[in-house]
Amino acid sequence: MVSISAALEIIREHQQSIPVQTVGIANALGIKVYKVPGWPADLSGMVRKNVDSEGGFDIFVNQDHPEVRRRFTIAHEIGHVVLHPHLIGDGITDDALLRSGLSNAVEAQANRFAADILMPRDKLNECIGKGITSVRELAARFNVSEQSMAIRLGVPQ
């Protein structure tokens, strides 16, 4: 696993154009991402330790979830790997609300990290500066859910 500063640098490079490519970031961190069919709807994603992989972990995501949701899940799991790999053990599984049994604070941290990955502030400000101000249009540009974008913008829902 690369250091946190090296990981942030890799993420930064992948934020030069939007929508940010979550699988691209994972792969650059040495982490493979697998879309799994047939999972129950209340299962979003998993991280599993893989000592044979460069990044030390594999990410699995529910193939049946919509793309915007899969992207958020992948970014959330990247957050777990980058921010607190020591808490993952052999693996963790996130439910529909992206809770894995780790503390609420740790899950909230992974969610903030995911939002930071998918909706970089500078790119958001660029779009808003160009006059794109509707939640719907910004969500489409960043390929995130309207709910995620509304939260990011602090817009009441």
Ligand SMILES: [Zn+2]
């Ligand atoms: Zn989680």
